[in-house]
Amino acid sequence: MPPRNKPPSAVGTSLWRHRNFRRYLTGQAASVAGSSITQMALPVLAVLHLDATTAQVAWLAFLGQLPPALLALHAGALADRYSKRRQMITGDLVSAAVLATVPVTAALGTLTLTQLMIVAVVQGTASVLHDAAAISLLPGLVDRSMIQRSNSRVGTLFAIAATGGSHLGAVLTAMGGPARALLVTSPPT
Template sequence: MAGSSVSSVAVPFLAVVELNASTAEVAALVFLTQVPSLLFALPAGALADRHPKRPLMIGGDLVCLITLLSLPLAAALEALTFQQLMVVALVQASAGVVHDAAAIAYLPTLLDRSLLQKGNSRIGALFSVSATAGSSLGAVLVSVLGASRALIADAFSYAVSAWCTTRIRVTESTPPARARGARLRTDIAEGMRYVFRDTTLRTLTLTNSTTSFALGVLNTVWALYLLVPA
């Protein structure tokens, strides 16, 4: 989370200041980061139910690590383009969806059911602190190293995440044979019916969707507002 917050500062700076991105291009960049959540979140959740979650988490981290490192490398070779930035944003967001779906589903394997609320609360608190610290660190790194080199900090954070995940020594339970044999579409449909039958889950889903949409609009304009001279 801290590394991603560094990127949240460095990527807009890279796009607007160094690559001279227009308003439409920044909007397209933000849109691409939202598309994987729309298209892949449900399939990723179904996959996390069917397969071991730790390899999915490690794989997602490594994909993000490799794609992010391509940006400072291209910048060092003076070959960085806005199109590459868009591809990296799309791939990174897609890998992040898979990682997060597996991570959320992995927590009940690590904790007793009675401790899940406390575990989620602690994770949420750590995310808030890390996001704030990462944004501040991102501003410092961009000013000292430049936007492209600052992204190395985010790439390093994915390496740390993958290494830490390999050190988890909890054996996952094998999914039931019926779940492994069911069609992916069936699993997704069952999950959606379960969520929308429950009033609390339905309300949370709709609230989070609305908030994500609003944040997408905000993220489109804030970089231009802050970085483009009046």
């Protein structure tokens, strides 16, 4: 007999049977892993290829974290008013495009620290747009009775993806260099 506080439709239903939830989780995990690779590779690239100082690397990290601090509320408002899916896709495409400029300019020998700082700001802004829409999309994907379980699974997978992305970024940086490591960070949608 099902517990009284849960509707019968949610009892015994696995989240893994929800195709939209699986797609959401897979896409988000890839996006989080890609962001972790980027956060690891950009400072390494600045140090190894541009001989950046400690202060310059600190500025690079600061500029990458500035968009979430300044734009999170605005990105959430956009997600409430416009298509969440479109906002996620736009954020991913902008992020992929700006990150693709790094290996190209590195191969041409024209990479600068200013470019890396601009890339960090634009990529951080794109990530904020994507994440705000992604967070508000989840309640529309699963039944209300499954929100707690779905949030738990999302949180767990994000922690694993962030850690795995950092480690993968280190391996890719060691094997092919930090500029090439950024090639795999284009988030799928």
